[in-house]
Amino acid sequence: MPALILDGKKLAAQIEAELAEQVADFIENNGREPCLAAVLVGDDPASGVYVKNKRLACERVGIESQLHCLPAATTEEDLLELIAQLNSDDEVSGILVQLPLPSQIREQKVLDAVHPLKDVDCFHPENVGLVVQGRPRYLPCTPHGCVQILHRYGLGAAGKHVVVVGRSEIVGKPVAAMLAQKESHLGPASCNATVTLCHSRTSNLPEICRQADILIAAIGKPKFVQGDWIKPGAVVIDVGINRLPDGLVGDVDFDSAKEVASAITPVPRGVGPMTITMLLLNTLAAARAQVA
Ligand code: NDP
Numbered sequence: 001m002p003a004l005i006l007d008g009k010k011l012a013a014q015i016e017a018e019l020a021e022q023v024a025d026f027i028e029n030n031g032r033e034p035c036l037a038a039v040l041v042g043d044d045p046a047s048g049v050y051v052k053n054k055r056l057a058c059e060r061v062g063i064e065s066q067l068h069c070l071p072a073a074t075t076e077e078d079l080l081e082l083i084a085q086l087n088s089d090d091e092v093s094g095i096l097v098q099l100p101l102p103s104q105i106r107e108q109k110v111l112d113a114v115h116p117l118k119d120v121d122c123f124h125p126e127n128v129g130l131v132v133q134g135r136p137r138y139l140p141c142t143p144h145g146c147v148q149i150l151h152r153y154g155l156g157a158a159g160k161h162v163v164v165v166g167r168s169e170i171v172g173k174p175v176a177a178m179l180a181q182k183e184s185h186l187g188p189a190s191c192n193a194t195v196t197l198c199h200s201r202t203s204n205l206p207e208i209c210r211q212a213d214i215l216i217a218a219i220g221k222p223k224f225v226q227g228d229w230i231k232p233g234a235v236v237i238d239v240g241i242n243r244l245p246d247g248l249v250g251d252v253d254f255d256s257a258k259e260v261a262s263a264i265t266p267v268p269r270g271v272g273p274m275t276i277t278m279l280l281l282n283t284l285a286a287a288r289a290q291v292a
Helices: 008-030 045-061 076-088 107-113 125-132 141-152 172-180 205-209 271-291
Strands: 035-041 064-070 094-097 161-165 194-198 214-217 235-238 242-244 247-249
Touching: 008 045, 008 141, 008 271, 035 045, 035 076, 035 271, 045 064, 045 271, 064 076, 076 094, 076 107, 094 271, 125 172, 141 172, 141 235, 141 271, 161 172, 161 205, 172 194, 194 205
Parallel strands: 035 064, 035 094, 161 194, 161 214, 214 235
Antiparallel strands: 242 247
């Protein structure tokens, strides 16, 4: 039987509707809108699209957004100065620095400069540490999107073997940490997994993937994971976004995988829309934290 398609776009719209009500309550109680300040350096077209989509999503739920566009030749010093201004601006609840940054700017230095309370991407070491310790202030957006998809489709991770392919700071490592926790804000069924974290030096990758009850692919290689790497009935979360001449594809070969898996996220309309919605949740949480 072909796999159930896990519709991230539909879920994101549902969560946005819930969030719009919470944002309206926040505005009524505090007399101000939550505000996301997006910082875009250079003219990378994909980054421009991501920022535009994030701003449109803010609009849909009643969150104000600012866009700070800087030229590609911006120095690290100038960018750090802008971050410092946004950190001290009471109107700004959350700061998003769109990655990648031009090569003359050290990404880590900039991300570390964002005030932890305004770090709605959850990249600051303080916030990452809190996630790993199981007492998050904010949750990283893409990993949280993956966990929400599983949760809202009733696909508990507890007791399951989750194999994550990819160990990036943005996706692989934090999603592994979240799913291995004892407790989650979504309840014990949404964590307590046995997690295997794979990467480019992993031996026998297809064999390890075949042991997964839940397989999460975050590699950045189009259609890399094949259907015969998947255990029949497994759940597949494809984080990958790869631009090919004929459109977007994930890191999983969707056509072969959907014949074996019991459920799978498509690309597009899977994890991508959920990532943006999780950013909105963090922006409201940041606004609340700053009026508390
Ligand atoms: P990175 O390039 O930072 O990390 C890729 C990871 O994949 C690394 O850990 C790397 O291993 C591993 N890897 C690379 N080649 C292999 C291989 N042959 N076998 C096993 N592992 C391998 O990517 P990101 O985590 O930032 O992104 C991954 C994908 O997710 C991309 O397609 C990106 O566009 C997409 N993405 C999607 C988002 C969404 O909202 N849906 C958000 C963020 C990313 P090693 O560490 O050893 O180099």
